[in-house]
Amino acid sequence: MKILVGVKRVVDYAVKVRVAGGTVELNNVKQSMNPFCEIAVEEAVRLKENKHADEVVAVSIGPKQCTETLRTALAMGCDRGIHVMTDMRTDYMQLQPFAVAHIFQKLVEKEQSDLILVGKQGIDSDCGHTGPFLAGLLNAPQVTFAAKLQVNDKGLLVERETDSGTETIQVKQFPAVVTCDLRLNEPRYATLPNIMKAKKKPVETIKAEDLGVDLTPLVEVVEVMEPPPRKEGIIVGSVDELIDKLRNEAKVLK
Amino acid sequence: MFENYSRAIDSDESIDTILCSVTVSDYSIVGTTSGMMNPLVRDLYKRVIHVGRDYPTGLPHVRKVWKDSMRNRANCPACYTDPASSQCQEELFHAVNRGRFMVKEMIGVIKLKKYRAMKQRYDRTDETLEEAMDRVERLGHQQQSL
Numbered sequence: 001m002k003i004l005v006g007v008k009r010v011v012d013y014a015v016k017v018r019v020a021g022g023t024v025e026l027n028n029v030k031q032s033m034n035p036f037c038e039i040a041v042e043e044a045v046r047l048k049e050n051k052h053a054d055e056v057v058a059v060s061i062g063p064k065q066c067t068e069t070l071r072t073a074l075a076m077g078c079d080r081g082i083h084v085m086t087d088m089r090t091d092y093m094q095l096q097p098f099a100v101a102h103i104f105q106k107l108v109e110k111e112q113s114d115l116i117l118v119g120k121q122g123i124d125s126d127c128g129h130t131g132p133f134l135a136g137l138l139n140a141p142q143v144t145f146a147a148k149l150q151v152n153d154k155g156l157l158v159e160r161e162t163d164s165g166t167e168t169i170q171v172k173q174f175p176a177v178v179t180c181d182l183r184l185n186e187p188r189y190a191t192l193p194n195i196m197k198a199k200k201k202p203v204e205t206i207k208a209e210d211l212g213v214d215l216t217p218l219v220e221v222v223e224v225m226e227p228p229p230r231k232e233g234i235i236v237g238s239v240d241e242l243i244d245k246l247r248n249e250a251k252v253l254k
Numbered sequence: 255m256f257e258n259y260s261r262a263i264d265s266d267e268s269i270d271t272i273l274c275s276v277t278v279s280d281y282s283i284v285g286t287t288s289g290m291m292n293p294l295v296r297d298l299y300k301r302v303i304h305v306g307r308d309y310p311t312g313l314p315h316v317r318k319v320w321k322d323s324m325r326n327r328a329n330c331p332a333c334y335t336d337p338a339s340s341q342c343q344e345e346l347f348h349a350v351n352r353g354r355f356m357v358k359e360m361i362g363v364i365k366l367k368k369y370r371a372m373k374q375r376y377d378r379t380d381e382t383l384e385e386a387m388d389r390v391e392r393l394g395h396q397q398q399s400l
Contacts, residue, residue, distance in 0.1 A: 013371055014310070032308075035372050120376075161379065182372050189361045192304045193264050 001053045001174070003044045004113035005078065006104065007060045008034040009069040010091065010124040019226050023093055024124070033069050035187075036119025038076075040180040042187035043149055044117050045077030052151045053115070055079050059107055061100060062090045067203060074198035075190035081201065082107060086208035086215070092125035093221055101133035102213040108138060114174040115156070120145055120181050131179035143169050144179040263297040266354075269347050292346060298353045299324065305357055308364045316360075324353070 011017060012030040019025065033041075047053040058073035060066040061084040070081035084103055088094035108116060121128035128144070135142030147166070148159035156171040161181055171178075190198075208215060236242045247253045262269050299320070306316030327334060329349040332342035378386075 013368065035368060123375075163378065182369075182377055186365065186369070189305075189365060191266060191357075191361070192301045193266055195304070196264065 001114045002112065003047060003053045003056045003115045003117060004108060004111060005041050005044045005056060005058045006118035007037045007041060007058050007069055007073045008122050009060060009062050009066050010034045010122055013123055019224055023224050024091060033072055034119050034122050036121060036180055038187040039184050040117040040119050041073050041076050041078060042185050043180060046185065048077065057082060057111055061086060061103060063087055070203055071195060071198050072190045074201045075194040076188055079201065081203035083203055083205045084208050085205055088215065092127065094217055095215060096217045096219060097127050097129035097133055098218055099213060099215045100130050101137055103208060103211055104134050105137045106211045106213060108175060116175060116177045118179055120179050131177050135177040138175055140175045140177055141171050141173055142177040143171060145181040146178050147181050147183045149184065259293045262294060269351055294350045298350050301357050305360050309360055310367050
């Protein structure tokens, strides 16, 4: 079984995002692999270690710094990397999930992958669209929010975690698309010796325009703004004053 | 002489298992006076910096704490008194092993922080009714202030 893993380079989860010039500021901001993509890479590597998969290929779309993200994916255990080079912003402002799904469709046809593992959503765009779009384009079965993945003789047994409960789904037909949720596994950290070893693994660079895909955004982002700042609290002198304020100003007591 | 160093540096294994067969004469450990650093120590510091970039307290703090503790004379007193001895070797290996263990602990802290942040932001399955109502009410207050 050949696995294709989607890896997205996003603003690091611990960074406080600022708005500058009408969009999110990306200059001098720490960027790293999307946490849900790390979970997808870890699952693919575990399938390879358990001998259910032969090859794991990591794909990343973005500027030339995406090769660092790909190196992290290779250090976690992927065999090869594909870097789709584009200067468009990949955080929903310019390159949007529909175009990304078309790019992935072309790569799946080129690589003849059986299983496509992607993260549930990107922490910058929070769309969760790429997996389902890709499944629709490939006419392939999809399981989103996968919390447990098992290989059995009929195919793939996947447990799906939704707000209303857990569903168990048997995937019988390949290629299939699986979107990884938080509780699927605990991703390994790519230590320095592994990153050094990963420098020898091949990374192929393709230009996004060369794939013959329409990259124009379907949705126009009109405005980007920061959430309103939290209002300051006031210090009250006594319990009576507190009750008085709660009754008259905040109107939460009768 | 250096192939054992590169094997110890390239892998995550404990140094003792790799280097136990090598004798003292294979190494030329120079003391601190001439300013040369043992390759294992340099490799450990590189690992610390790589992990420190993701560490919650930030890289400057990590660098300061690790430099202070690596320069601590108590880690390998033989380096200062008798650099070429086998006792200095042993003490250095013990110190670097302990350093690598601490790097693993730092990785554990990073993983835990990341999991907790993701769970708090994206996972609502364990939310109680009271927490859900608080969240909706806070959203309502935000909407009002807008």
